[in-house]
Amino acid sequence: MGGWFVKKCERGPELQPGATFRNVRPGNLVETAKVLAVKADDQGIPHVRFDMTVVTASKIQLVEGRRILSVASFTQQFPEQVLA
DSSP, X not given: OOSTTSOOOOOOTTSSTTOEEEEEETXXXXXXXXXEEEEEXXXXXXXXXXXXXXXXXXXXXXXXXXXXXXXXXXHHHOOEEEOO
């Protein structure tokens, strides 16, 4: 099979364990992802394992737990890196 369906990762070394990214959704809902690991699956597709939290506009924090997304999906969903 060709790699035509796999989006190349444009993020460089910042996508490493410990890095934090976020996505601000309409209504000031903030999703934050802390990267736990980045590794390829059995087909060679890189995936990001991360912990996700959500903070609502009323500042209620919800711990969503561990998630896994392909690197391509992760970079689309969490476009902004949070620098410490």
